[in-house]
Amino acid sequence: MTHPRPHLDTSPKVSDEVRKTTCYMCACRCGINVHLKDGKVAYIEGNRDHPVNKGVLCAKGSAGIMQVNAPSRLRAPLKRTGPRGSGQFAEISWDEALELATSWLRPLRETAPEKLAFFTGRDQSQSFTGLWAQQFGTPNFAAHGGFCSVNMAAAGIYTMGGAFWEFGQPDWDHTKLFILFGVAEDHDSNPIKMGLGKIKARGARVIGVNPIRTGYNAVADDWVGITPGTDGLLILSLVHELLRAGKIDLDYLARYTNAPVLLDTDTGLFLRDADGKPLVIDRNTGLPAAFDQKSIHPDLGAIHTVDGKTHRPVFHTLAERYLDPQYAPEAVAERCGLSPNKIKRLAAEIARVAFDEAISLPIAWTDFRGERHSHMTGRPVAFHAMRGISAHANGFQTARALHMLQILLGTVETPGGFRFKPPYPKPAEAHPRPHFKTTPGQPLDGPHLGYPQGPADLCLDDNGQPARIDKAFTWDNPLSAHGLMHMVISNAHAGDPYKIDTLFLYMANMAWNSSMNTAGVMQMLTDTDASGDYVIPHIIYSDAYSSEMTAYADLILPDTTYLERHDCISLLDRPISEADAAADAIRWPVITPDRDVRGFQSVLIDLAHRLKFPAFTNADGGAKYQDYADYIVTHERKPGIGPLAGWRGDGSQTGRGAPNPEQLQRYIDNGGFFVSHIPETASYYKPWNMAYQDWAVGMGLMDQPTPYLFQLYVEPLRQFQRAAEGHGAHQPPEHLRPQIRERLDPLPIWYASADSDCAEYPVHALTQRPMAMYHSWGSQNAWLRQIHGHNPLYIPTKLWQQHGFQDGDWARVTSPHSSITVPVAHMAALNENTVWTWNAIGKRKGAWALKPDAPEATKGFLLNHLIAELLPPKGDGLRWSNSDPITGQAAWFDLRVRIERTAPPTEAHPSFPPLTSPVGTGPKDPK
Amino acid sequence: MTTLPPKTAKKLGLVIDLDTCVGCHACVISCKGWNTENYGAPLSDQDAYGTPSGTFLNRVHSYEVQPPEAAPAQLVHFPKSCLHCDDAPCVTVCPTGASYKRAEDGIVLVNETACIGCGLCAWACPYGAREMDAAAKVMKKCTLCVDRIYNENLPEEDRQPACVRTCPAGARHFGDLGDPDSAVSQLAAARGGFDLMPELGTAPVNKYLPPRPKDQLDHPQTAEQIDILAPYLAPVANSPKGFLGWLDKTLERL
Secondary structure (H helix, E strand, C coil): CCCCCCCCCCCCCCCCEEEEEECCCCCCCCEEEEEEECCEEEEEEECCCCCCCCCCCCHHHHCHHHHHCCCCECCCCEEECCCCCCCCEEECCHHHHHHHHHHHHHHHHHHCHHHEEEECCCCCCHHHHHHHHHHHCCCCEECHHHHCCHHHHHHHHHHHCCCCCCCEEECCCCCCEEEEECCCCCCCCHHHHHHHHHHHHCCCEEEEECCECCHHHHHCCEEECCCCCCHHHHHHHHHHHHHHCCCCCHHHHHHHECCCCEECCCCCCECECCCCCEEEEECCCCCEEECCCCCCCECCCCCEEECCEEEEEHHHHHHHHHCCHHHCHHHHHHHHCCCHHHHHHHHHHHHHHHHHCCEEECCCEEECCCCEECCEEECCEEEEECHHHHCCCCHHHHHHHHHHHHHHHCCECCCCCEEECCCCCCCHHHCCCCCCCCCCCCCCCCCCCCCCCCHHHCCECCCCCECCCCCCCECCECCCCCCCHHHHHHHHHHCCCCCCCEEEEECCCCCCCCCCCHHHHHHHHHCECCCCCECCCEEEEEECECCCCHHHCCEEEECCCCCCCCEEECCCCCCCCECCEEEEEEECCCCCCCCCCCCHHHHHHHHHHHCCCHHHECCCCCECCCCHHHHHHHCCCECCECCCCCCECCCCECCCCCCCCCHHHHHHHCCCEEEEECCHHHCCCCCCEHHHHHHHHHHCCCCCCCCCCECCCCHHHHHHHHHHCCCCCCCCCHHHHHHHHHHCCCCCCCCCCCCCCCCCCCEEEEEECCCCCCHHHHHCCCCHHHCCCCCCEEECHHHHHHCCCCCCCEEEEECCCCEEEEEEEECCCECCCEEEEECCCCCCCCHHHCCCCCHHHHCCCCCHHHCCCECCCCCCCCCCECECCCCCCECHHHCEEEEEEECCCCCCECCCCCCCCCCCCCCCCCC | CCCCCCCCCCCEEEEEECCCCCCCCHHHHHHHHHHHHCCCCCCCEECCCCCCEECCCCEEEEEEECCCCCCCCEEEEEEECCCCCCCCHHHHCCCCCCEEECCCCCCEEECCCCCCCCCHHHHHCCCCCCEECCCCCCEECCCCCHHHHCCCCCCHHHCCCHHHHHCCCCCEEEEECCCCCCHHHHHHHHHCCECCCHHHCCCCCCEEECCCCCCHHHCCCHHHHHHHHHHHHCCCCCCHHHHHHHHHHHHHHC
16 A cells, blocks of 8 residues: 655754753763744754753753652741741741841851851852852852762872863874773763763773663673772772882872872871972982972982981882882782783783883973973873772772873873863972951851861860761861761761751752661651750752752741853863863853742842842842842952953953953853863873963962872871871860771772671672762652662672562662662672662652652662661760761761562562641653 | 565664663663654554653663673673564564565655554564554654654754763664775774674564673783783882882983
């Protein structure tokens, strides 16, 4: 049967208008084209011109339309009417809401600013929210880095002035061997996928080190299915093999690292000249010289004898440590769950590519000692790592070990290796140190967060007690550069180190998937004291959506969705630069809210004015900024330097220049972003390349050239160790001396991370975030939840058979803290002692406008219930926190469990009473 | 019964690289977004905030593969949509002529105004690539974004299927597989592009590129492999003292 073919319009109109802004469906910050029809969002695609995603877009980004239309969107300010945690609220006006907030906050600012704890979760405006908190005067501010990946960031900053992701990227154009450690399916999202596609297209090899073989690790040419928490041991074994074989870049180490810096044999601190500059021996003269002196050639091997004392370079200590047989593949393989031969082959492959396939680009450059080089030489092995290695109690030292491996190979900031993205590289000394000094009615004495250089920089009061509610920058975790958001609620509840009055949170689901000990946290948020008052008297929460956390607020300040707001992705904050360019971007309201909601940052500006913060108030008492958009354009951090680098002054200036009232329009006209390219001669060797240093000064990234050495040996760690050995005025409490002596080693070490009883809890349990979802915000999405609406616990073959599991079975999973009952599924491509599930799929009934019978609320579950913020008692009378002893990073992935087959219950356990939804339940039809 | 064109001028289709697909579902959602707004009835969702189900023209399945030798298990991500078969059983089975294959480019489409929602085509398709929309009661399938690839309202570089444009890993390629000189034909030839279930005689246009051999570090011929690599790990010294001696000598040569 032949039929007439229908007429088909192959050129239909696509949309009325395209507006270009920045995605916020995860933290990747891609450029998006938002197609509008009749003023409504019709379709979202990637922006081809954008430096981050170059046109592509992930599932989350394309599903943004379902986020913008989500029934869980909050509609108006809410004041709690029922008991805390019930979800019962009444709508109030913004005036009433802001007056109420002000009535709680003003007396605190005037009498005891520390009684406000302001923590901002997945904030992308920390330079602004941090300023707000400084102006309030509370020392209690941070974002979510403490429970995310501060180990990665801090280890990178202290070692080499930057880490992975927004600090830098693999050299996708030149690398020949790309090795991922502990990278789940995000962080960062599209650039990694684009890079993998790019390097695979030209035949480069990818190796994935991860207990779980999904996502990036599934497409890796080789999979190293390591036992969780042992990455550092593997890395130090690779270092052992490479050192032993002499497969290290001695020239690079001598020129660009502190390997040749002399250590004082008495103190383990650097020998320094009169100006405080670390000393090396110059091979030209054989004499000590400041590391940055012109024309010197630092000697990696030379020793220096003064007054009968022999001072040796860092490199001697390093070589002696890692050549020790304790790091031989045979000695570590079993603990890593690998064979010795596999470790050796991995080391050999790294050595082969680094040294047999070295590349050289004909780009001339001049280094900071004045030496001219005709080429840029690279050893094309690139690494990337994320939370898989850092969310352990040994994560800081493990991340340090990985950076040391890269540096020994000479692959950092060289062609084919790892490349920094402006404003990085930026060493620890160039960052602020933490500030905590409060004065009632006055701003804090400086920025909250920073990089301590020694015990004098800790946030301790005159009695040696923690100044911050999260106990960041204390002897428990001295280098907690991102704060410890995960300890705020439990510390505030315990009144340890002191009681607070108001807990003010933004965009962090702390009553659910962002907390350890979830049930305990819910209890802490609702506990009352002897007089019947809540132990935490006031809770203010801002989010765009009705989450599990909103139910625990007394006052809800409803945020807009990401398409209804102004934002800036700033070089002062977490920018979107590429290795070849500085870049920043904005969000702007491409649609108008149909609800009585306001962008959170504009609300903070309103509150700042009501509270008369100096930096937000004009001399005449009027508001300095009308809203966040006005702040983005007119705020100056230093004269001529503001949140956005593009089109400053008269529109022709970049980086430095007066505020330009047309700036936002220029960003909109350019597709929502700004890019300034780095000159080719400045493209690699950035920490030591004078062309880069000069370019960065011109951009306003620094005020003068500040070349520095990579810190294989981190002297601030040695400063803390010395304190623990009894030196200096600042002394740790006795019970922490051994921990500081052992863990804050200035050279990378490995120690067993989880100390749960292995026999009783023999199985490692992990989570990872699916590529198609971002936390609980993504898992409510009508399209995305059809992809990942279920999260079984994946069980490896050995355990599956050992327990006699069958399809459709359930398991009881028990940790030292608690137990859960959950559905299971078999997975073969998995470390044989590891189980895992997707993160943040499980939902509490009543949250997110989902129906009570939604699979996320009946079969979905969280591992969070199994993880406590404190380790089980060790019998020493103390309770130790479940975190890294150096940075305080939450050790999510140290979880150990036992599993047993159990009769299927009707629902996953534990289950909690349904919340009353302040926004009702979503419709059957999403549109 | 509906007839197929004896020959098509072009064979437009996709080449999907299973070595590179990370299973991110970007193509799935981009397809859902475009095709909800464009060709024919929207792709509906049922009980979107309860126990949801919806229409998708493209889905990604994941399969575990256990190699025969003692190598680690692998996970393969497998995106699947209509393969625009030359000998498309979904067309020939259609009682109304709603399902048809275009003579000019080989795209298999459903004329929704003629579709009676009988579902025969979905039964006939051995790949499970068609989905009945529960709201519109018409059969939905991949159109290869026929309303994008010729669309003069789009910039020329965007005239490709939404799934291809969005794929972050670059695992999806679009072009004329009837032209042996096209980039997609060349890619398929170079990488051993294969037909899905060729024994069924459907002659699919879309090609899949197989994953490259994996896990060389686990290759069973351990001794042989380590011998090749062993020189890279030949020790320069066997003790820290010896190492420092080697260092001195090496530094003198630098």
